Amino acid sequence: xxxxxTISTFMLLxxxxxxxxxxxxxxxxxxxSIKDLWLFIQSCFNADIKVQPQIKTILIDIRLPRIIxxxxxxGTLSITxxxxxxxxxxxxxxxxxxxxSSGAGFGAxxxxxxxxxxxxxxxxxxxxxxxxxxxxxxxxLVTGKKHExxxxxxxxxxxxxxxxxxxxxxLKYVADPNDTLPSIVYWLMGGLSDIEMPDLFxxxxxxxxxxxxxxxxxxxxxxxxxxxxxxxxxGIHVERFRFLVISIATLMxxxxxxxxxxxxxxxLVIPHxxxxxxxxxxxxxxxxxFFIGGxxxxxxxxxxxxxxxxxxxxxxxxxxxxxxxFIFILIKSSNKH
Amino acid sequence: xxxxxxxxxxxxLSAKTITDMAGRSxxxxxxxxxxxxxxxxxxxxxxxxxxxxxxxxxxxxGSKQLMLISDKYNKMVEVDMKNIESVLASNPxxxxxxxxxxxxxYEYFEKIQKRTHIPVVIIDLSIDRLDKTYAFLxxxxxxxxxxxxxxxxxxxxxxxxxxxxxxxxxxxxxxYYTLGLSGLLTDPSGSKHTEVLDYLKLNNVAKVLxxxxxxxxxxMEQIFIWNPDYIFAAGYKGDKNAYTTILSSNKWKTISAxxxxxxxxxxxxxxxxxDHPPSINRIPGILWLSQLFYKNSKDETRKQIxxxxxxxxxxxxxxxxxxxxxE
Numbered sequence: 199x200x201x202x203x204t205i206s207t208f209m210l211l212x213x214x215x216x217x218x219x220x221x222x223x224x225x226x227x228x229x230x231s232i233k234d235l236w237l238f239i240q241s242c243f244n245a246d247i248k249v250q251p252q253i254k255t256i257l258i259d260i261r262l263p264r265i266i267x268x269x270x271x272x273g274t275l276s277i278t279x280x281x282x283x284x285x286x287x288x289x290x291x292x293x294x295x296x297x298x299s300s301g302a303g304f305g306a307x308x309x310x311x312x313x314x315x316x317x318x319x320x321x322x323x324x325x326x327x328x329x330x331x332x333x334x335x336x337x338x339l340v341t342g343k344k345h346e347x348x349x350x351x352x353x354x355x356x357x358x359x360x361x362x363x364x365x366x367x368x369l370k371y372v373a374d375p376n377d378t379l380p381s382i383v384y385w386l387m388g389g390l391s392d393i394e395m396p397d398l399f400x401x402x403x404x405x406x407x408x409x410x411x412x413x414x415x416x417x418x419x420x421x422x423x424x425x426x427x428x429x430x431x432x433g434i435h436v437e438r439f440r441f442l443v444i445s446i447a448t449l450m451x452x453x454x455x456x457x458x459x460x461x462x463x464x465x466l467v468i469p470h471x472x473x474x475x476x477x478x479x480x481x482x483x484x485x486x487x488f489f490i491g492g493x494x495x496x497x498x499x500x501x502x503x504x505x506x507x508x509x510x511x512x513x514x515x516x517x518x519x520x521x522x523x524f525i526f527i528l529i530k531s532s533n534k535h
Numbered sequence: 536x537x538x539x540x541x542x543x544x545x546x547x548l549s550a551k552t553i554t555d556m557a558g559r560s561x562x563x564x565x566x567x568x569x570x571x572x573x574x575x576x577x578x579x580x581x582x583x584x585x586x587x588x589x590x591x592x593x594x595x596x597g598s599k600q601l602m603l604i605s606d607k608y609n610k611m612v613e614v615d616m617k618n619i620e621s622v623l624a625s626n627p628x629x630x631x632x633x634x635x636x637x638x639x640x641y642e643y644f645e646k647i648q649k650r651t652h653i654p655v656v657i658i659d660l661s662i663d664r665l666d667k668t669y670a671f672l673x674x675x676x677x678x679x680x681x682x683x684x685x686x687x688x689x690x691x692x693x694x695x696x697x698x699x700x701x702x703x704x705x706x707x708x709x710x711y712y713t714l715g716l717s718g719l720l721t722d723p724s725g726s727k728h729t730e731v732l733d734y735l736k737l738n739n740v741a742k743v744l745x746x747x748x749x750x751x752x753x754x755m756e757q758i759f760i761w762n763p764d765y766i767f768a769a770g771y772k773g774d775k776n777a778y779t780t781i782l783s784s785n786k787w788k789t790i791s792a793x794x795x796x797x798x799x800x801x802x803x804x805x806x807x808x809x810d811h812p813p814s815i816n817r818i819p820g821i822l823w824l825s826q827l828f829y830k831n832s833k834d835e836t837r838k839q840i841x842x843x844x845x846x847x848x849x850x851x852x853x854x855x856x857x858x859x860x861x862e
Contacts, residue, residue, distance in 0.1 A: 228756040252759060252789050259786050260755045313776070316716065372596055376811040377714040377770030380750045384720065391754045392717040508743040509719070509752040 204482050211489040218493055222265045225500050228256055267393045267457060268499040269492035272464055274405045274454040276491025277484050278447040279465030281412055284419045284480055285443055286348050293451045293465040296355040300362035301330025302455040307369045307382045320456045327452030334358045387511035388459035390499055401453040408450040409488050416481030463516045464491055467524050474531045556671055557634060557641055557657040564628050567676050571625055573616060573632030576660055576814035579806060581631060582608055583847045584672055584681045590625045604805035605849035622651055633660035662730045662817055666690045685846055696821055699829040700736055706828050710737045711763035714770040718777040723751050728810040731820040755786055766792040769801040769809055802860040819843055
């Protein structure tokens with residue numbers, strides 16, 4: 199891809215993001231017109247203009263944090279998915295391949311069972327997400343002396359994910375079926391309905407720093423995709439680099455999952471869609487994935503919160519909207535070639 | 536194992552045929568001394584009239600010691616209905632299973648009956664028919680006096696409530712019921728879990744498209760639209776729960792119920808007053824709501840609820856404990 203084309207792609211994505219974010223602000227169960235939104239924006243600069251307090255609550259306390267969260271979570275899951283797909287040289291890999299989602303799910307379920315506060319729930323979820331990946335890395339170091347490194351990592355990920363899945367089932371089994379169990383089940387299906395502004399600081403910092411770090415080391419990932427030996431001959435310290443990438447990606451995914459619950463599909467498919475648009479050069483692919491993932495999850499979440507009076511869990515809508523969309527993209531791209 | 540099976544089959548031989556509350560005819564032994572309740576909701580209902588005949592109560596996941604109920608209930612052994620061998624080992628003559636008159640699929644019960652060779656008698660747990668259920672139990676298990684006393688108590692409450700509702704039929708309050716932590720998990724209208732609201736003809740604002748019969752997650756904007764006048768929060772544990780979330784969060788402060796200070800915790804000891812599980816424990820809920828919405832006097836409500844705890848939980852509720860129920 200030429201430099202010019204890359205720049206115009208990014209411009210397009212940025213404009214699209216802003217448009218969809220603004221559109222999402224006027225979308226919701228409670229009807230707020232463009233005029234209301236305009237009045238509200240004016241009222242921020244001009245104290246004489248008054249708007250209903252409820253409109254302010256809805257825009258600032260309810261919709262805005264949720265829109266930002268959807269964008270950041272979608273972006274984070276997609277960029278980490280793209281990173282892992284490159285690093286493991288495997289198109290079937292998703293950000294949860296190293297057990298981060300299962301660990302985070304266990305942490306959240308435990309917090310719900312112990313009736314801890316929402317803050318503690320996010321903290322436990324984040325901590326167990328990280329813990330799971332540390333366990334995976336440790337297992338792969340012990341078991342993987344003579345095996346292929348990537349393979350042992352993936353297998354260790356499967357082991358740890360299975361253990362945490364069993365532990366989650368156990369917590370569900372002992373949970374009070376009246377209120378604790380449904381809370382756990384809803385959390386595991388993913389959703390952003392009770393996001394508040396303070397929940398976003400951490401993920402905002404982690405995801406933006408991660409976006410920059412991963413994007414600038416994109417060329418190293420490109421080298422890695424030729425194989426460990428080739429990367430070594432290019433002067434890359436493969437082990438250290440892989441450890442760094444896993445650390446960054448894990449921090450990003452854990453911070454996303456801890457506020458959103460488990461959302462599948464995005465991290466697996468958005469990288470493919472992005473690759474069809476921009477090619478597989480990681481320095482371009484990774485930021486593109488971030489933006490497309492953000493836009494995608496934002497649109498999906500708009501559906502989740504507006505279609506019917508009850509929330510549709512994001513885990514459901516991402517797949518139901520994402521699957522036909524992916525088929526469409528596949529057809530389009532195969533016609534092109 | 537086999538010998539137990541033979542005993543069970545043997546017991547069935549000296550039988551009479553009855554029709555249970557679901558209209559099924561079944562053969563049961565003449566003198567019933569060993570009863571196993573099918574689940575927790577049936578256990579609670581049976582406890583007051585048949586605790587000396589219950590071989591076990593049903594397993595309630597996640598619960599520890601229950602408060603404000605006779606120790607006899609806490610000390611009773613538990614049997615998990617999923618474990619057929621422990622069901623057989625407890626050696627009951629009959630299994631009593633609660634269902635609702637809206638149910639019409641009794642396949643589960645038939646299956647248990649077939650596998651264990653123990654007759655399963657179905658009783659009705661519908662909120663408006665519990666008096667009939669106790670009358671039925673009287674003839675089934677023979678504790679006629681105790682059963683009819685409870686049937687009468689319930690009948691009085693039903694009649695009284697009906698009168699209060701017709702007298703104050705202008706009540707148009709919108710009610711929102713929530714459980715869990717965020718305040719956004721609700722049991723929609725028409726669900727078994729909110730039958731207390733339906734019985735009292737209160738308008739449950741949560742009308743959702745998909746009639747799951749269970750829980751539903753809603754979002755804050757939807758609650759703005761519904762703008763309920765009353766909010767009831769159940770299942771509060773720990774320091775943070777829907778009740779504290781609703782009262783402390785900025786988002787909720789413009790909701791009518793919060794402005795008018797009409798946010799209530801649903802008492803939960805020993806069992807929830809609205810559901811958890813949907814059984815006899817909903818009767819205090821009816822009494823409490825008729826005080827809140829239909830002008831039943833405070834004294835009368837308190838008297839009836841204390842009487843309920845005495846009759847059904849075999850627990851003498853003090854005035855202090857009564858007050859604590861609401862805090």
